[in-house]
Amino acid sequence: MKLVIREYLASLRERGELDAVLPDLLTELGFTIYSRPARGTRQYGVDVAAVGNGRDGVRRVHLFSVKSGDLDRNEWNTASPQSLRPSLDEILDHYIASRIPPEYAALPIAICLTFGGAIDEQVRAEVTGYMTRNTTERISYEEWNGDRLADVILDGILREGLLPPVLRSHLRKSVAMVEEPDVALDHFGRLLRALADTPGATAAARLSQARMINICLWIMFVWAREANNVEAPYRASERAKLEVWHLLKADIGRSGKTAEAAGFVINELFELHFVIWDELFEKKILPHANARHALSSAVGSHASLDVNLKLFELVGCLALRGLWLVWQLAPAKGPVVLNEEYVRTLPAMLAKVNNATLARIDGLCMQLIQIISNNRALLSPIGDWQAIDIGLAFTLLACRPATHGAIDQWTEELVSRSIFAFNVHGRYPVISRSYWDLVDHPSERSEEYRQSSTEGSVLYPMLAQWAAARGRQDVFDELAEFKIESLAHCTFQTWLPDDDSEDNLYLGRDDHGAVLIGVPVTAGSQDALDFVLEEAVNNPHYDALSAVRFGHWPIVLTACRCYRLPVPPQVWRDLLPAVGPLVKDEHHPTGDDAC
Template sequence: MKLVFRQYLASLKERRELDAVLPDLLSELGYTVISRPSVGTRQYGVDVAAVGRDADGCRKLFLFSIKQGDLTRADWDGSPQALRGSINDILDVYIPTRVPEAYSKLEIVICLCFGGDIQEAVRDNVTQFTRQQTKNGISFAEWNGDYMAGLLVNGVLREQLVDKSLRASFQKAVAMVDEPQIAFEHFERLVRGLCKVEDSTPRQRATILRQIYICLWVQFVWARDAGNVEGPYRASELAILLAWHLIRADVPKSTKASEEVGSAFAELLNLHFLIWDELASGKILPFVDHEHAISVAVGSASPVDVNLKLFTLIGRMAMRGLWHLWFAGGGDRLPMARDDWDCPEASELAQQIVQLIRNNPILLTPFTDEQSVEIGSALIFLTMMGGWNQAAGNYADAVIERTVYAFRSHSRYPTIYADYRSLLVHPRERTSEYREGQTKGSSLFPLLSLWASTFGEGMGARFLSEFAEKELGHCNMQFWLAGADSENLLYLGDRSHGASLGGIPITTDGERAMRMLEAECASTTGFENLSAISLGHWPVLAMACRHAGLPLPPDLWLGLLREARSTKAADGED
């Protein structure tokens, strides 16, 4: 276990990685962190400052100066950012001027912190320098990778807190990072085991979140070194959902312990975004404007593999965009459409989603009705972006056209089944009886109908209405609604909760469906009682639906369509 952590620490970068993990490690070991890394302000050599008890039992002020990997001669004294210069800044400026008054009488320990080891070529230089600078009230300590790995094993993941079987799951999750599915399964056992507690205190929940955070960091770093971060990305989504289920009662509270829990959850969320950046920014997003490039990159001759990968990708891109807009909107209670989002990252993602669709036409032919959640996520994101809502309508129109053609030609039309084996052989038969059995219900068609009738050119909505009336009489048009039991099951990935609203009418203008949904949503309270909604974290709900394969509930997006239809009607009157 210690070797795993040593490799992890040695691979961490200095900024946003090692300096992000260290404060959590210190907090869990009983230190009080009084200063964290910041960007844009001069820190005079101190990356992290904390107060705690030293090995002699005395309370001291610890000042950490952080470097990545092994400490080489260049890292020690070969550049303006070298460690020796940072220590001089601490001695000359930070200690005389920046130490808070409350801690000014404490002894000071300057900690040389790095993920690897001190190379022998520079060991004597470091030893002689620290010996000369040691004086009354100021001493030095070496926090190298081996020392911090021991703290992680014996501190955050000590056996009293983490069961032996869970430690084994963690080791397997790290060892199998080049097999994303296997790594994910082992990490899932670990996280579910850590979160399976009863009657826990806020401080205990904060500890659990830090354990998950550090374990996810370790898996991510090992996977990054192996060149495959698919497993950690999936693990990070699961970690966020299970963490939310664990700490949802702490979010509205303002006690110090609850704020500590909220801070730990925010760090977990930031790590999820960091993993997304590693997964998509360098290897996927730069190529979305190349025709068929992403489809070919899947590396499979099976259209099912390409289809599933591409729809998963567009759902992930949309999900990242929704998080961007949630942050930019200041925590709006529900998705809102604006033309003036001050969020260039979201604008870039919207353009990349449109380019991905344009250059990979397989995204116009969903193979399973369950992909309505991926399509719905993309439609919501593009609609929220204001100027991109026409692209949402065009996408709905195009999917309608291709899907109807696939149905009529007995090709790969959306089936009610989503398991891989069924999709590989679908359609087994080219008969009307088989086709009716595969399309008994649909959440995709009513979703497309509403978006096409709101934002499309009109032809797509009319085409789907005529098609549904003539050939989909056997199909139950439906949406999923949250129920009273959803709050305790949704974030755990359970699908057996909530209710199905069936009999959604497919019409050219979509008005009957809108009235039906508005009446039903107004009469039920399951959606309002979801903690992700009542506490203003609606992207957590969207993420939970994607993870469980549930359609996005109409309560989430109905306001977007209602506002757009009102604007459209007002423009028509003018």
């Protein structure tokens, strides 16, 4: 296990990785962190500053100057200000004299040379000589190399009391199998589930468990990045976010340092999830969004089913990232249309940041449209439950007026192609989630088979709602006619949280929530929209979810995507009335942008 951790530490980058992990390790050792890594402010050589007992039991101020990998001649002393020796000089010349808080000013000081690897023997003598020359009665030097940090992890955050041998085994296996994402996720999921079944009895114990999950995910991610396949840690990070939210949600609601510490741990984990998302999507997937069939070909399977399943999953992941960006600008209760009128209500002092966020949202929306346009499998869902990913994508596109037209075009294609496939006994959307059932679909060209495969639907009523909201009466009426002629046996329905969802939603447990059945779709009306919106407004259980109460509604959508639950219609209660045809679209995607 120590070898796994040492390799992980040696692969961490300095900025945003090793210096981000270090505070959690120190906290578990009982240190008090008073300065964390920051961007845009001068740190005078100190990346992390903490107060705690050293190995000799003496209470000291520990000043950590962090570098990545091995400490060689280039990392030790060059003209670059990023070298370690200039940072140590800054600590001696500036930091100690003026930056240590008054309450710690009388304590002895340990300057800690921190790096994930080892010291190159070619510079060992220079480093030792520097430390010897500058050691005084008050100031000492410590070497925190990969070996020592690995011991800190094993004896602290991954100590046997928190991570017993059987769970360490799951961590090792998840790391070893990162190139087989399903297997790696299975082992990491067992580790998470064991923790969820035995949450700490105190806030401090639960925080330790959450930090341990964060470190385990970091270890898995760094190994996967080295293997050039980060799908497994991405999927694991989604589950880790949900597990940690469930673990700490009670502590977030408290006041004082407990809530602050819980919020900080959750934020660290979410930031790691976004780092992994960037590694997977920004670097590997989105550069090919505008190339015809590029992503379909990249699935690496000759089976059209595999391409279909992977592309819809990709759309859901992409939309969810965009909705986290929307969350930064939207009200705490849920997403809204981010039009010019709404943006003007945001604080003027944050205009530059808000405009940058809007630009990134617009970029993701355009890339989503390009992916749909260039990969035609996304016009023909094979599973009714793919309404989950489509619903997430609709939610993102609805948040920007410029992309409302794309909802119309995609809805029209989804409806017409699904109806055609049904009529010719083709690969129409079915309720089964079994891979082998989908491989054989349609296994029979009979009316009995069609009826048993389409006993219920969340896809068609959802498409009807969005068609009605956008004023596409022609598409709505086409669905109404299809319902009468071919789907009289099918229950149009949607899913809603209920009073037991709070205890089960974030952990992916079954048997919670409620089903709203009998969603009407009648030609010449918009009754599907009115029916669902009325329930969304009157049903109190969505607003009672902790993620919604604390203003983190994308967590609910993450749980829906991860555990395959339809998007609750309460998410759309402010969007659907605001995307109507009377609301002028600022731009309708055309040409390469069109679906």
